[in-house]
Amino acid sequence: MVLMGMVLIAIFADNLAPYDPNAINAAYARGRPQPPTAEHWFGTDNYGRDYLSRALMGVRVSLFVGVAAVLFQLVIGVSVGAISGYFGGWVDNLLMRITDVFLSIPGFFLLLIVSGIFGGTLLTLVLLIGALNWMTVARLLRAEFLSLKEREFMVAARCIGVPAWRQVIHHLLPNALAPIIVAATLSVPYAILTESALSFLGRGVPPPHASLGTMLEGAQQWLRTAWWMWVVPGAIISLIVLSFNFVGDGLRDALDPQLHR
Amino acid sequence: MGRYVTRRLIQAVPLLVAISIIVFAIIEAAPGDAAQMYIDPDKGSDPQYLEQVRESLGLNRPVYVRYWAWLSRTLQGDLGFSFRTRRPVSLEIGDRLPNTLLLGGVSLLMSVVIAIPIGIISALKRYSLLDYVLSTLSLVGISVPVFWVALLLLQVFAIRLNWLPGVGMHSVREQYEGWAAVVDVIRHTILPATVLSLAQTASWSRYQRSALLEVLGQDYIRTARAKGLREWRVIGVHALRNALIPTITLIGLSVPSIVTGAFITETIFGWPGMGRLGVDAINGRDYPIIMAVTMLSALLIVLGNLLADIAYAWADPRIRYD
Numbered sequence: 213m214v215l216m217g218m219v220l221i222a223i224f225a226d227n228l229a230p231y232d233p234n235a236i237n238a239a240y241a242r243g244r245p246q247p248p249t250a251e252h253w254f255g256t257d258n259y260g261r262d263y264l265s266r267a268l269m270g271v272r273v274s275l276f277v278g279v280a281a282v283l284f285q286l287v288i289g290v291s292v293g294a295i296s297g298y299f300g301g302w303v304d305n306l307l308m309r310i311t312d313v314f315l316s317i318p319g320f321f322l323l324l325i326v327s328g329i330f331g332g333t334l335l336t337l338v339l340l341i342g343a344l345n346w347m348t349v350a351r352l353l354r355a356e357f358l359s360l361k362e363r364e365f366m367v368a369a370r371c372i373g374v375p376a377w378r379q380v381i382h383h384l385l386p387n388a389l390a391p392i393i394v395a396a397t398l399s400v401p402y403a404i405l406t407e408s409a410l411s412f413l414g415r416g417v418p419p420p421h422a423s424l425g426t427m428l429e430g431a432q433q434w435l436r437t438a439w440w441m442w443v444v445p446g447a448i449i450s451l452i453v454l455s456f457n458f459v460g461d462g463l464r465d466a467l468d469p470q471l472h473r
Numbered sequence: 474m475g476r477y478v479t480r481r482l483i484q485a486v487p488l489l490v491a492i493s494i495i496v497f498a499i500i501e502a503a504p505g506d507a508a509q510m511y512i513d514p515d516k517g518s519d520p521q522y523l524e525q526v527r528e529s530l531g532l533n534r535p536v537y538v539r540y541w542a543w544l545s546r547t548l549q550g551d552l553g554f555s556f557r558t559r560r561p562v563s564l565e566i567g568d569r570l571p572n573t574l575l576l577g578g579v580s581l582l583m584s585v586v587i588a589i590p591i592g593i594i595s596a597l598k599r600y601s602l603l604d605y606v607l608s609t610l611s612l613v614g615i616s617v618p619v620f621w622v623a624l625l626l627l628q629v630f631a632i633r634l635n636w637l638p639g640v641g642m643h644s645v646r647e648q649y650e651g652w653a654a655v656v657d658v659i660r661h662t663i664l665p666a667t668v669l670s671l672a673q674t675a676s677w678s679r680y681q682r683s684a685l686l687e688v689l690g691q692d693y694i695r696t697a698r699a700k701g702l703r704e705w706r707v708i709g710v711h712a713l714r715n716a717l718i719p720t721i722t723l724i725g726l727s728v729p730s731i732v733t734g735a736f737i738t739e740t741i742f743g744w745p746g747m748g749r750l751g752v753d754a755i756n757g758r759d760y761p762i763i764m765a766v767t768m769l770s771a772l773l774i775v776l777g778n779l780l781a782d783i784a785y786a787w788a789d790p791r792i793r794y795d
Contacts, residue, residue, distance in 0.1 A: 309487075312488060313488055313491045313492060313495075315774075316488055316489075316492060316771050316774050316775050316778070317492055317495070317771060318729065318732055318733070318767060318770035318771055318774065319729070319733070320732075320733040320736060321732070321733070321736060321751055321766065321767055321770055322495075322496070322499070322767070324736065324751075324752065324755050325496070325499060325500070325755055325763060325767070326499060328755040328756065329499070329500070329503040329755070329758070330502075330503065401616065405618055405619075408618055408620075409618065409619070409620060409737055412618075412620045412737075413736075413737070413740060413752065415755075425618075428618075428620065428621065428624070431624075432624070439628075442621070442624050442628075446617070446618060446621035446624070446625075449617075449618050449621065450613070450616050450617040450618065450621070453616040453617070453618075454612065454613060454616035457612055457615065457616050458612070461612070
């Protein structure tokens with residue numbers, strides 16, 4: 213429910229926002245954040261930008277980064293896992309060693325380094341978060357493939373000469389879909405939290421764009437005086453992440469046959 | 474077991490080399506000239522002077538030469554000098570690492586002490602109101618951003634109530650001696666350690682709950698009950714020992730998230746640890762420090778994984794490595 217609401221907000225952020233989220237109203241703010249009023253429900257920041265409008269855009273940015281990063285990590289993870297699990301042998305060995313390397317990389321620090329040195333755009337952020345988090349999917353899919361390959365229907369498929377790509381796409385992938393969907397759903401919150409943490413450290417979404425993380429970064433210096441500046445974005449991030457975790461948990465319970473005993 | 478550990482340690486070597494090549498390559502691809510950061514503004518952009526700076530930082534040699542030089546020096550224990558402070562990297566790290574280990578250790582301890590009982594209670598009182606409340610709290614715990622909780626606690630306990638210090642590791646205004654100094658550090662540890670342990674506590678209690686539930690459905694538990702053992706013995710001895718196995722493994726596997734948490738938490742609380750050193754090094758493009766912090770984090774992660782596997786074999790006699 214909440215998730216649906218958030219997705220709708222992300223899509224229609226433009227129409228919902230009562231003000232231009234980047235419009236500076238210096239006369240109204242007078243250099244200080246203004247508390248919530250009837251015109252500005254969530255108040256404004258110290259530039260007089262309407263906080264509700266910025267939060268709405270922030271939801272869009274955060275959801276976009278989260279979902280896009282997970283889609284990208286699915287592309288890598290599914291390819292690596294499928295190739296590894298289907299072909300086995302030295303290909304599998306090589307790919308799994310590469311996976312081990314990525315699993316041992318301090319991913320968040322590497323993200324900080326890359327975005328710190330090269331400066332980030334929204335797209336590089338998506339690609340980076342995806343490129344550092346595909347390992348779980350790859351391993352899951354490989355394990356699924358290894359066990360599926362030995363099942364009778366796959367032996368039969370090989371015997372009647374079904375081509376390799378057809379075996380993978382028509383027979384193996386659909387059967388391995390459930391754990392992948394669960395893993396993907398549960399990685400969206402991780403990607404969103406990573407993005408907001410990066411933005412919070414000033415290394416994420418570049419200004420003047422509003423992401424929920426950058427809003428929190430800006431709020432740091434107003435901790436004492438302007439509670440709405442840090443309560444609003446933080447609460448929204450928590451709500452989004454919480455709803456993804458709920459959906460992921462629910463999907464796992466529904467799709468995992470081991471739980472129906 | 475000894476042979477297994479040796480083999481795993483040998484396998485870790487190419488892993489760490491691969492990571493170091495990746496990070497070195499990234500730093501290499503960075504736009505701009507690191508030497509620019511260290512020129513004396515008076516001498517300006519005199520090309521001869523610039524060349525001299527590059528020479529002194531070793532930046533004028535080809536990449537592979539520099540990588541090889543870095544690798545062989547590192548293996549001999551020489552991590553080079555910080556670009557910014559001009560102190561040896563090993564000293565910079567040596568100053569900070571104990572602080573990070575202290576923070577990480579305290580938060581780990583807090584997580585274990587809180588998460589395992591919560592998980593056990595939830596599992597034993599399954600589907601009760603208490604279980605529902607605890608499970609929801611755990612889900613909320615893994616969903617809130619770490620840095621937001623940090624801001625929240627800072628606001629409430631450090632700023633509004635003024636109960637606990639929110640910045641640094643020692644009080645700046647007073648000089649404490651002996652016991653008072655220890656208490657001072659403990660007071661400074663409470664907030665950052667709480668923040669660092671929160672996500673861990675939440676996720677471990679979830680795992681502990683499901684692990685115990687799974688064990689309670691096993692045949693040997695039914696056997697133990699059928700033998701007429703007292704309930705506390707069935708739970709405390711037969712079930713719990715088996716249900717702790719996955720949690721023990723988790724502790725080793727959570728090293729990466731503790732390392733990540735350290736970067737964020739230390740930055741917010743001004744904790745003089747390795748995480749903050751790393752973040753500062755990125756801001757100042759202090760490459761020797763960046764390399765050292767990355768490699769040290771990777772090493773911690775590899776060791777954590779190894780520790781998880783060893784603990785797993787130790788706790789579960791059915792598993793044998795050789």
